[in-house]
Amino acid sequence: MSAIVSQVGGLAQVNNVWIRILRRLKRTINRHSFETWIKSMHYEGYRKGVLRLTVLNDSHRNWVNENYLSLIRVAARDICRRDVEVQISLNGVHDVKKKAPALRRAMPKTPVVHSLRQGPALPHTNGNFTFDNYVLGECNEFAHAACFKVAQSPSRAYNPLFIYGQDGVGKTHLLFAITHYIRHNHQALSVLYETAEDFTNDLIESIGSRQMPGFRARYRNQDVLLIDDIQFIQAKKKTQEALLHTFNALYELGRQIVVSCDRHPEGLQFVQEKLLSRLGSGLVVDLAPPDLDVRVRILLKKAEKMRFDLPEEIAYYIASRAPSNVRQLEGLLTRVKAYAEWKHLDVTLESAKAALNGYGKLNASAxxxxxxxxxxxALYYGLRTDDLLSRNRAKNIVRARQVAMFLCRELLKESYPSIGRSFSGMSHAAAMHSCRRVASMLRTDPRLVQTIDVLKNELAEGRPKRNEGGQLCVQFDAKT
Known part of the structure; x- marks a missing residue:
């Protein structure tokens, strides 16, 4: 993206918007597909309301038009708040096959402000992500219910609503779903979805152009404000101050605030206490990684949307090899489909195996x-798993339990409440203490470092192994 640079002032601003569109697309498309199909498109320029992109061949253009044009359309409209034409052509030959809303020449000096009764505020979010097509499971039912309640009754349910979970578990989908539901069912309300990164960029541009009144009006005149990936604001003092003032203004007016993050509010670093207090003052819910059954159902739903028949056997095969990241999961499905089309084959178990050859490392993580x-x-320390799940305070059991919790945090990116629930209902505070205790010891105890490294390697390789003689590898002083 760094290569997208313009020497002309007017185009520089358009380029900046194009970069923002790429950032938005990167959030909704798995990394492999983004790098292959989206980022590889060449930006040619913008003139008279037309954004021009080029690709190397017909296959590339057809694949983008078939699979990503709607996403480009939504992202462009989301960033620019107006429609312009996009041309995707070959090697500089601008033969428009499809038109899509995209970029305008320059952003308005003063952001458009929508009053309470002017209808839904722009920008629009991705209409492909709704409550109806969200795949439910034990991992996400509570978060889904909370989001749906907020969408039904903005400002009267949970305010603010803070959703957290590791990357690719469906946080953005839920924020889009809230936005989509409100725009279709509460048309008198204004609603704005924004990423924390775009909020920061907007703030920087507004400060630089001395348009802060317009910036404040844009965000504070919303009935519902959704901020995605708020962890981006860590160590960004000006952004934190702007968000705090925005949240306080909205809260005092009884407006709805929804925030997503990759960690619990208490896990955010270098964030002002007042802002942390505001973020945690409402309902805080976590999203766990999807289990195998949910991953299979996600694949089947995605295949249906892509209009090809995916046998359940193959869905299970892909899901068993994929990590618990929905975007990466969809990327593997796209690879299976593209491989079959390239080879002119039906999608079979054999073609799926061939398509995913070389992705073996994903198997262990899945x-x-x-x-x-x-x-x-438990095996490593010569214990029973039930010992780890018990309330037994024996030194060796306490240490093994702490190590297990630490690995759940490190390798699965599990939230502290989720870890606590997995260890016989221990509290969020107890899980956090255990993880931090191990992290602290790793700085001074080389034997523990070795133990963690051994366990990580064995877990990555997926091979069961007891330590030497089935006895405890290391004895620790279980000061907690």
């Missing part, structure tokens, strides 16, 4: 779960 880690650690 099988990795809290239960696997618990079993592995």
């Amino acid at each position: 099988r990795l779960s809290t239960k696997v880690i618990q079993n592995k650690v």
Whole structure:
């Protein structure tokens, strides 16, 4: 993206918007597909309301038009708040096959402000992500219910609503779903979805152009404000101050605030206490990684949307090899489909195996779960898994339990409440203490470093192994 640079002032601003569109697309498309199909498109320029992009061949253009044009359309409209034409052509030959809303020549000096009764505020979010097509499971039912309640009754349910979970578990989908539902069912309300990164960029541009009144009006005149990936604001003092003032203004007016993050509010670093207090003052819910059954159902739904028949056997095969990241999961499905089309084959188990050849490392991570880690650690320390799940305070059991919790946090990116639930309902505070205790010891105890390295390697390789003689590898002083 750094290559997208213009020497002309007017085009520089358009380039900046194009970069923002790429950032938005990167959030909704898995990394492999983004690098292959989206980022590889060449930006040619913008003139008279037409954004021009080029690709190397017809296959590339056809694939983008068929699979990503709607996403480009939504992202462009989301960033620019107006429609312009996009041309995707070959080698500089601008033969428009499809038109899509995209970029305008320059952003308005003063952002458009929508009053309470002017209808839904722009920009629009991706209409492909709704409550109806969200695949439910034990991992996400509570978060889904909370988001749906907020969408039904903005400002009267949970305010603010803070959703957190590791990358690719469906946070952005839920924020889009809230936005989509409100725009279709509460048309008198204004609603704005924004990423924390775009909020920061907007703030910087507004300060530089001395347009802060317009900036404040844009965000504070919303009935519902959704900020995605708020962890981006860590160590950004000006952004934190702007967000705090925005949230306080909205809250005092009884407006709805929804925030997503990759960690619990208490896990945010270098964030003002007042802002942390505001973020945690409402309902805080976590999204766990999807289990195998949910991953299979996600694949089947995605295949249906892509209009090809995916046998359940193949869905299970892909899901068993994929990590618990929905975007990466969809990327593997796209690879299976593209490989079959390239070879002019039906999608079969054999073609799927061929398509995913070389993705073996994903297999171990796909099988990795809290239960696997618990079993592995118990075996390593010569204990029963039930010992780890008990309230037994014996030194060796306490240390093994802490190590298991630490690995769940490190390898699965599990939240502290989720870890606590997996260890016989221990509290969020107890889980956090255990993880931090191990992290602290790793700075001074080389034997513990070796133990963690051994366990990580064995978990990555997926091979069961007891330590030497089935005895405890290391004895620790279990000061907690």
